[in-house]
Structures are given as C-alpha cells and as structure tokens.
Amino acid sequence: MEHTDPFAGERLKLSPFHARQAPMNLRDAWSSWNSYKFADYYYDAQYEYFCIRNTCGTYDICPMQKYEIRGADALAMLNRMVTRDVAKLKLDRVTYCCWCTDEGRMIDDGTIFRLGDDHYMLTCGSPCLAWLRQSALGFTELTVRDISEERAGLSLQGPTACAVLKAMGLAAIEQLKPFGILHFDFRGDTLMVSRTGFSGDLGYELWIDRSLALDLWDALYSAGEHHGIHPYGEAATNMARLEAGFIMPAMEFNEALKTVNFQLDQTPFELNLGWLVDFRKPHFNGRSALLRERDKGPKYTLVKLDIEGNKPANDAILYADRRCKGEIGYVTSAMWSPAAKANIALAMVRTKYLAGDIFAEIYYPKELRPYRKVARCTVRDKPFWAPARTRQTPAPDR
Amino acid sequence: MKRYDAIVIGAGHNGLTNAAYLARAGLDVVVLEKNDYIGGAAVTRELHEGWHYSSCSYVCSMMRQSLHRDLDLSRHGLLLVPYLGTVAFGDDGNTLIDYPDEGAHYLELQRHSPHDADAMSRFQADLGRYAQLIRKTLMRTPPDPASFKPRDIREILFLAKEFWALGERELYEYMRFFTMSAADFLEDYFENDLIKAAMASPGIIGTALGVQSPGSAYILLHHVMGDVDGSVGAWGLARGGMGAISHAIANALREAGGEIRTCAGVERILVRNGTTVGVALENGDELHANIVVSNLDAKRTFTRLLQPEELPPRILERARNFKIRGSSGKVNIALSGLPRFKGLPDNRYINRGGQTFAGSLETMERAYDAWKRGTWSEDPFIESIIPSAWDPTVAPAGKHWMSNFVQYCPPELADGPWTPEKRDAFGQTVINKLERYSPGFKDLIVHMEVRTPHEIEAEIGLTQGNIFQGELTIDQLLFNRPFPGYGQYRMPLRNFYMCGSSTHPGGGVSAACGANAAREILRDLKKPNVVPDDDCYDE
Numbered sequence: 001m002e003h004t005d006p007f008a009g010e011r012l013k014l015s016p017f018h019a020r021q022a023p024m025n026l027r028d029a030w031s032s033w034n035s036y037k038f039a040d041y042y043y044d045a046q047y048e049y050f051c052i053r054n055t056c057g058t059y060d061i062c063p064m065q066k067y068e069i070r071g072a073d074a075l076a077m078l079n080r081m082v083t084r085d086v087a088k089l090k091l092d093r094v095t096y097c098c099w100c101t102d103e104g105r106m107i108d109d110g111t112i113f114r115l116g117d118d119h120y121m122l123t124c125g126s127p128c129l130a131w132l133r134q135s136a137l138g139f140t141e142l143t144v145r146d147i148s149e150e151r152a153g154l155s156l157q158g159p160t161a162c163a164v165l166k167a168m169g170l171a172a173i174e175q176l177k178p179f180g181i182l183h184f185d186f187r188g189d190t191l192m193v194s195r196t197g198f199s200g201d202l203g204y205e206l207w208i209d210r211s212l213a214l215d216l217w218d219a220l221y222s223a224g225e226h227h228g229i230h231p232y233g234e235a236a237t238n239m240a241r242l243e244a245g246f247i248m249p250a251m252e253f254n255e256a257l258k259t260v261n262f263q264l265d266q267t268p269f270e271l272n273l274g275w276l277v278d279f280r281k282p283h284f285n286g287r288s289a290l291l292r293e294r295d296k297g298p299k300y301t302l303v304k305l306d307i308e309g310n311k312p313a314n315d316a317i318l319y320a321d322r323r324c325k326g327e328i329g330y331v332t333s334a335m336w337s338p339a340a341k342a343n344i345a346l347a348m349v350r351t352k353y354l355a356g357d358i359f360a361e362i363y364y365p366k367e368l369r370p371y372r373k374v375a376r377c378t379v380r381d382k383p384f385w386a387p388a389r390t391r392q393t394p395a396p397d398r
Numbered sequence: 399m400k401r402y403d404a405i406v407i408g409a410g411h412n413g414l415t416n417a418a419y420l421a422r423a424g425l426d427v428v429v430l431e432k433n434d435y436i437g438g439a440a441v442t443r444e445l446h447e448g449w450h451y452s453s454c455s456y457v458c459s460m461m462r463q464s465l466h467r468d469l470d471l472s473r474h475g476l477l478l479v480p481y482l483g484t485v486a487f488g489d490d491g492n493t494l495i496d497y498p499d500e501g502a503h504y505l506e507l508q509r510h511s512p513h514d515a516d517a518m519s520r521f522q523a524d525l526g527r528y529a530q531l532i533r534k535t536l537m538r539t540p541p542d543p544a545s546f547k548p549r550d551i552r553e554i555l556f557l558a559k560e561f562w563a564l565g566e567r568e569l570y571e572y573m574r575f576f577t578m579s580a581a582d583f584l585e586d587y588f589e590n591d592l593i594k595a596a597m598a599s600p601g602i603i604g605t606a607l608g609v610q611s612p613g614s615a616y617i618l619l620h621h622v623m624g625d626v627d628g629s630v631g632a633w634g635l636a637r638g639g640m641g642a643i644s645h646a647i648a649n650a651l652r653e654a655g656g657e658i659r660t661c662a663g664v665e666r667i668l669v670r671n672g673t674t675v676g677v678a679l680e681n682g683d684e685l686h687a688n689i690v691v692s693n694l695d696a697k698r699t700f701t702r703l704l705q706p707e708e709l710p711p712r713i714l715e716r717a718r719n720f721k722i723r724g725s726s727g728k729v730n731i732a733l734s735g736l737p738r739f740k741g742l743p744d745n746r747y748i749n750r751g752g753q754t755f756a757g758s759l760e761t762m763e764r765a766y767d768a769w770k771r772g773t774w775s776e777d778p779f780i781e782s783i784i785p786s787a788w789d790p791t792v793a794p795a796g797k798h799w800m801s802n803f804v805q806y807c808p809p810e811l812a813d814g815p816w817t818p819e820k821r822d823a824f825g826q827t828v829i830n831k832l833e834r835y836s837p838g839f840k841d842l843i844v845h846m847e848v849r850t851p852h853e854i855e856a857e858i859g860l861t862q863g864n865i866f867q868g869e870l871t872i873d874q875l876l877f878n879r880p881f882p883g884y885g886q887y888r889m890p891l892r893n894f895y896m897c898g899s900s901t902h903p904g905g906g907v908s909a910a911c912g913a914n915a916a917r918e919i920l921r922d923l924k925k926p927n928v929v930p931d932d933d934c935y936d937e
Contacts (some may be wrong), residue, residue: 026499047480
C-alpha cells in the first residue's frame with residue numbers, strides 16, 4: 001500500500017550529495033538554501049572552519065544557481081548585463097562579476113565561466129532567470145538555460161586541496177592558475193575543475209553531471225582520507241569568507257530586486273567593488289547611474305574593520321566618537337577571527353567619515369546579561385586572511 | 399666594539415618575546431642561543447626524514463592571545479588549531495571520551511556515573527571562576543606585598559578587588575585550592591575513579607608532585623586556565639609544530655630590527671661593581687650591553703652563569719634550593735599508520751585526538767612512588783597526542799607522529815646516572831604500555847626519540863628537565879617567583895633581569911613572562927610601554 005507524505009509540499013530538496021552528507025551531519029544541524037536542505041555545520045563549526053585553514057573541506061554548492069548561456073550573442077548579452085568587460089575573459093577562465101539595475105543598484109554577484117567561443121556558465125547565489133530573460137531581450141542568437149538541477153558542484157577549499165586532487169589522479173592540477181579551468185575524464189563523463197572558491201584560501205570547485213555526484217564524492221573522500229578532508233556548512237564558510245573580506249548577499253548587500261526601501265540597497269561602489277565596473281566598455285546596465293556615482297563618490301563605503309578587544313561587533317552601530325553621538329555607519333558581519341587573531345568586521349561607513357575616528361557600540365552577553373562596550377575600530381585595506389598559497393602556481397601540497 | 403642596548407640569553411619563546419618588545423621599543427637587542435636552532439622547548443625538529451617532532455612542548459593553550467595579536471604572529475606564520483576528542487583510558491579497559499558536544503559529553507559521563515555527570519557543571523563553573531581570576535594576573539607584574547610603593551599598593555588593591563568580587567565563600571575556597579591536592583579537590587565533586595583520574599591528570603603534568611600531594615590542585619588549574627579563541631580549557635596545536643610559535647615570534651623580532659645568534663652559548667654573565675655589563679660566550683668572545691636578560695631558569699642562571707662572589711649569599715642559597723625537579727620524560731614516535739585503541743569506536747573524531755593513559759588515581763600515585771625511589775613505573779602515566787592527525791605538515795600523508803609525555807621520569811636514577819641503555823629501557827616501558835592499549839602498535843613504529851630529564855637538560859638547558867623552569871607551588875608563584883622579593887623581573891644585580899618561565903606567571907607557552915619582563919625593563923629605562931594589556935578583562 002502506498003503512503004503519501006502529507007508534508008511533501010514543504011519538505012526541502014535534497015542535494016545530489018545528500019546521501020553522503022546526511023550521515024556525517026551528526027548534529028542534524030540543517031537549515032536551507034534556495035529550497036535545498038543545507039547543513040549549517042556537520043560536527044563542529046569551529047572544527048570545520050579549521051579544516052578550511054589547516055587541511056581541507058568540501059562545501060556543497062549544488063544549491064547555487066547555474067545558468068548556461070550559449071550562442072553567438074552570448075558575449076554581447078552578458079556584457080550588457082554585468083559591469084565587468086566579459087570580452088576580456090579568455091577560454092577556460094573564470095571571472096567574478098556583479099550586475100545592477102538601471103539605477104546602478106546591485107542585484108547580485110556571481111562568476112562567469114568561459115567554456116567555449118559562444119558558451120558561458122553564470123553562477124550566482126539567488127535564482128535570476130527572470131532577470132536573465134530580461135537581459136536577453138533584443139538578442140536572438142542566444143539560449144539561456146537553468147542547469148542548476150543537472151550540474152552538481154562541490155567546492156574543495158584549504159591548504160591540502162591540491163594534494164587531494166593530485167591523489168585523485170587529476171594530472172597537472174597543481175599547474176592550474178587561480179580562476180583557471182581544467183577538464184578531466186571521470187567515469188566516462190567530464191569533470192570540470194576551476195581554481196575558484198569563497199574561502200580566501202587555496203581551493204577548487206568541482207563540477208559534474210548530477211548522476212555522477214556520489215561517485216565524485218567517493219573518489220574525492222577516498223583521495224582525501226590522509227589529507228584531513230571534511231564537509232563544512234554555512235557556519236564555517238561564513239567565517240572563512242569574512243576573513244577573506246568577501247561579501248555575502250543578505251549580509252553586506254540587499255539584492256536590489258528584492259529591496260522595498262530603494263535607498264537600502266547598494267551600489268558596487270558602496271560595496272568597494274568599483275574595480276568590477278568597467279566604463280571603457282560600451283553600454284551596460286546601470287552604466288550612467290554608476291558614472292554619476294563614481295563622480296560624486298558613494299555615500300557609504302564597505303570597509304574591513306579591526307576592532308579593539310575580543311567581543312564581536314555583530315549588528316553594532318558605528319560612531320565618530322566614544323560618546324556615540326551621531327551615527328556614521330553600521331557593521332554588516334563580525335566575528336573573532338581565529339586565524340588572524342583579530343576582532344574583525346565588515347561595515348558600511350559614511351564615506352566622509354572614513355578618515356576620522358570610528359567607534360563601534362558593541363553589546364555582548366555574559367551569562368545571559370548584556371553588557372555594552374565602545375571599541376575603537378581601525379580600517380584595514382588588506383584581507384584578514386590571504387596566505388601566499390592562494391595565489392601560488394604550482395599550488396603547494398599543504 | 400659594538401655595544402648592544404640589551405642581550406637576551408636563550409632563544410626560547412619567552413626570550414624571543416622579550417627581545418621582540420625591546421626591539422619594538424627601539425632598543426638594539428640580540429638574542430643568544432647555544433643551539434644551532436631556536437625555540438628552546440617550543441621547537442620543531444625533523445629528527446627522521448619527513449617527520450617533524452615537537453620534541454619538547456607539544457600543545458598550546460596559554461599563549462596570550464593579546465601577544466599573538468599584537469606581535470602579528472598570524473602574519474608571521476602562526477596558526478593555532480584547537481583539537482578535539484581526547485580520550486582517557488582506565489586501568490579496567492574503560493574509556494572516557496571528551497566529546498565536544500555538550501549533550502554527548504553529558505551522556506558519556508552519565509555512562510560512568512549519573513552523579514558525576516550532574517556534578518561536572520558545578521566543577522566547571524568553580525574551576526572557571528578560579529581560572530578567571532588567575533588569568534587576570536598573567537600579564538600583570540606581581541605586586542611586592544612588602545613594598546609601600548604606590549604602584550605595588552595599586553596592584554594589591556586591584557587583586558584585592560578582584561578577590562572580594564568573588565564573594566566571601568570563594569576566598570576560603572581559594573585558600574584551600576592553592577594548598578590542596580588535585581585528588582582531594584576532585585573528591586568534592588566526583589565519585590567515579592576514571593572521571594577523577596582523567597580530571598586529576600593535569601594536576602601532575604610537569605610537576606614532581608603526585609595527585610595526592612598538596613599543591614597539585616593549582617597545577618591542575620594552571621593547565622586548564624588557558625584558552626583557544628576564548629574557549630577556556632581548550633588546547634591547540636601549532637600548525638608546523640611548536641617551533642612555529644618560536645619562529646613567528648622570531649620573525650616579529652627580526653622585523654623590529656632585532657638580531658638572533660645561534661651557536662652562541664653563554665659561558666658567563668659579565669659583572670662589574672654589582673652591575674651586569676655583558677656576557678662571555680663559550681667561544682671566548684665577549685659581548686657588551688647595557689642590559690642583560692636571562693631566559694634561562696633561575697637555578698641555571700644564578701649557579702652556572704654567575705660567579706658566587708658576585709651574588710649575595712642569600713640569593714645563591716635561594717637559587718641552589720630553587721625547586722626545579724625533573725619529573726617527566728617524552729617519547730616521540732614516528733608511525734607508519736594511525737594506531738587504533740581498544741575500546742574505542744573507530745571514527746575520525748575520537749580515535750585521533752589526545753589519549754590520556756591515566757589508569758586511576760592509584761596508578762598515578764604509584765607511578766609517583768617509583769619516581770621518589772629514583773626509578774620509573776612499569777605502568778606510567780602517559781599523555782599522548784597524534785598531531786599528524788590534525789596537522790598535515792608534520793608527517794608524510796598517511797603517516798603519523800605521536801607525542802607521548804610520560805610521568806614520572808626521575809632526573810637521576812637510584813642505580814646511578816642515566817645511560818643510553820637505561821634511556822632505551824624507559825622508552826620500551828612506554829611502548830609496552832601503548833601496545834597494551836593498542837595491539838599492533840609496535841609494528842607501526844618507524845622511528846622514535848626518547849627523552850629523559852637528562853636529554854632535556856642537555857639539549858635545551860632546563861635544569862633537571864623541569865618543563866616549568868621551576869615548580870608551580872605557592873612558595874614559588876606570583877611575588878615568590880623565582881625568589882621572594884624578586885617577583886618583578888629585576889634581579890639582585892643592576893641592569894640584570896629574568897624573563898623565562900622561572901618568573902611570573904610560570905611555565906607554559908604563554909609568552910607572558912617575556913612580555914612582562916620587557917614592560918619592566920622599559921619602565922626602568924623610562925621608555926614608553928609597548929607591551930599590550932591582556933584581553934581577558936571583560937570576561
């Protein structure tokens with residue numbers, strides 16, 4: 001007799017890696033991402049964070065959106081959509097980019113993979129098919145296809161990542177440069193490996209047909225057994241990306257298409273992503289608004305803060321003086337960084353106050369009772385974590 | 399001839415820290431090291447090709463976060479990785495696993511004793527309270543209780559205020575705690591012997607005391623008051639071995655313009671009219687400086703580097719009688735694979751953390767009895783860890799190295815001096831015990847290094863191989879360290895200071911002694927202080 005699940009309508013989707021990941025999630029620490037059941041952590045968030053910094057870990061990027069954009073107009077379409085000049089992107093290379101509304105407000109960020117002459121893959125955090133369709137208007141030699149369900153992606157990050165891929169038999173993987181792509185035969189199909197990631201450390205992303213996801217997992221974990229491989233979830237990835245100074249949607253920026261109060265979304269200049277905006281190329285979405293923004297300067301600027309003391313400045317309001325009169329900004333993400341041994345944060349600060357003193361008003365709990373402290377903040381230009389191996393080619397083994 | 403502002407003797411982590419801060423304050427400073435490598439007891443050495451042993455100290459918890467941050471040791475290459483999953487092994491084959499998850503940990507304790515599972519939270523709260531107060535003293539110069547200097551009075555008031563804040567009952571508890579034994583202390587909380595043995599074991603590590611000896615309760619606290627990233631009681635591994643700590647500090651020192659000379663053993667400290675003026679090296683060279691700082695232990699400093707006629711007899715007597723008894727040995731083993739231990743589920747988290755072969759309170763006390771008789775127990779206490787299960791840089795992939803800290807091991811044997819044969823027999827005792835808990839262990843051994851107090855003293859100069867540079871008992875703590883009246887890093891010769899673990903706050907890779915001494919030196923030189931405050935005050 002057949003039973004139907006009365007809750008089927010609100011159960012989350014399972015990743016192609018779920019069968020391997022679920023038994024390792026000893027704490028049943030699940031949350032969700034893009035309707036997928038997604039691990040917050042597996043065993044211990046701090047343990048997994050240290051796998052990224054000390055050995056290596058895998059992060060399931062199946063819930064990430066993946067779009068295939070093909071055709072003679074693919075380049076023109078992408079170049080009109082994103083702020084960076086995609087024409088400069090060579091074959092088998094990846095570029096980080098963002099795209100904006102006509103008002104120059106950021107919709108999302110993501111990566112574009114150039115896989116052939118007229119063949120690209122765009123990845124991003126939130127579904128954006130509607131925006132892609134709109135961006136494709138007027139182009140005829142073009143297909144845009146959501147391949148999120150058919151392509152499985154697994155991120156492998158950490159100092160032993162290259163050693164693991166070598167042990168898996170991926171020839172010359174150590175020669176792959178940052179943002180480069182290599183293709184390998186795997187079980188009669190193609191395994192695509194890009195030297196990309198969201199950890200600020202040495203790392204790769206592995207892309208394969210969904211049907212081979214578990215085979216890939218098994219091969220990877222078998223090869224990684226002696227290299228400290230371990231899955232990690234949202235908690236550890238959020239720590240690693242913050243140390244690297246990477247922005248996160250719904251943390252540093254509010255996606256423009258989802259913003260009710262339009263002044264509460266951001267421009268790339270405010271997010272310190274001016275380097276992604278290329279005015280040398282012809283028209284692109286948001287160009288004239290961004291030109292105006294560039295010329296008058298952004299009202300807010302995203303900065304990296306090193307904060308005195310060791311109490312994380314989550315949700316802290318920033319002030320120009322210790323007495324906390326007159327707000328000049330707010331913290332978007334904060335943590336104690338175990339690797340950098342610093343109290344770090346990303347924060348939006350009114351640009352004109354950047355040169356002066358910055359203080360954070362921090363509330364922290366001690367045995368349930370909240371305490372308040374005002375801590376001096378120092379703006380840092382460099383990421384809090386940027387080991388040489390992240391950029392080295394050949395990539396080191398550990 | 400060149401004259402330095404300061405000479406620091408001994409490139410252990412405290413000497414390097416001291417020099418780094420003196421250099422940051424603008425002093426022309428040189429660190430002199432007798433060995434051809436730096437680090438003292440915080441050292442990594444490749445003693446078998448591909449295997450990098452932390453030959454002496456092996457884990458880290460007391461390293462002051464404020465110093466790590468201020469000296470920018472992360473940028474200088476230091477990553478401290480906390481490890482999980484320590485298992486205590488009982489004489490009866492039972493095991494006690496320290497699970498990181500609170501709920502799982504409770505169930506594990508409950509399996510041994512429902513009473514003790516409940517008592518653990520009170521134990522941890524009490525210990526946490528004691529630790530909190532001691533932590534606040536680590537980066538402060540102990541006040542001289544006999545002094546009326548405003549600074550000493552201020553500091554006494556600070557401590558008194560912290561003490562009173564604990565409440566009246568806690569004052570009595572503290573008095574007891576400083577003087578009682580680890581076993582007696584634990585008796586107030588627990589009934590299960592394996593739980594007691596596991597919790598008592600930090601009370602004997604590095605000390606020539608037994609679990610039943612008065613004073614061992616404080617040693618226990620000394621080992622659990624550290625933290626890794628604010629997680630008090632957690633222990634970490636330095637990526638690349640303990641030498642990574644020394645090397646990172648050395649990099650900070652060099653960046654600040656300081657100099658390190660290896661193979662530069664100091665023969666004696668040069669003294670003129672009661673003032674130190676430099677050092678004579680073993681090779682006959684003399685180096686001159688306005689300030690001399692010794693990072694060697696108090697006994698070695700005063701009885702080996704200084705001449706009796708240069709010292710007040712009272713100090714010489716104190717130095718000769720300084721309690722610095724060797725009590726431990728170390729067996730470093732290269733393994734061809736990961737050992738499996740009896741009675742443990744085979745999973746990646748708990749079969750490769752730390753192993754505490756505590757046995758029982760009785761077994762630990764008997765091991766101490768053997769030490770008193772000038773021999774070692776056939777059933778010693780061993781604290782082991784397999785750093786290679788965590789750190790990919792210390793052994794070839796798939797191979798492992800295991801650090802085994804052994805208590806007790808006498809500095810001198812009843813039947814005469816240590817010989818290579820006796821050393822190997824001591825090592826064999828350790829191997830035999832490990833084999834009992836991990837059948838097949840012996841077959842995994844690729845290389846091993848056995849260190850008795852004799853080797854430890856000969857190589858890195860710790861008198862009797864005492865890992866703390868002197869016992870951590872109340873008569874040698876705070877303002878009594880190293881000697882009563884000399885607890886503020888200034889020694890009884892002008893321009894002469896000490897900065898090693900023989901000074902407050904004592905042993906452990908904390909870097910606090912070196913930093914505190916630098917702060918006092920800069921004060922005497924009337925230079926602005928560059929040593930940061932500790933960051934534990936809003937706990």
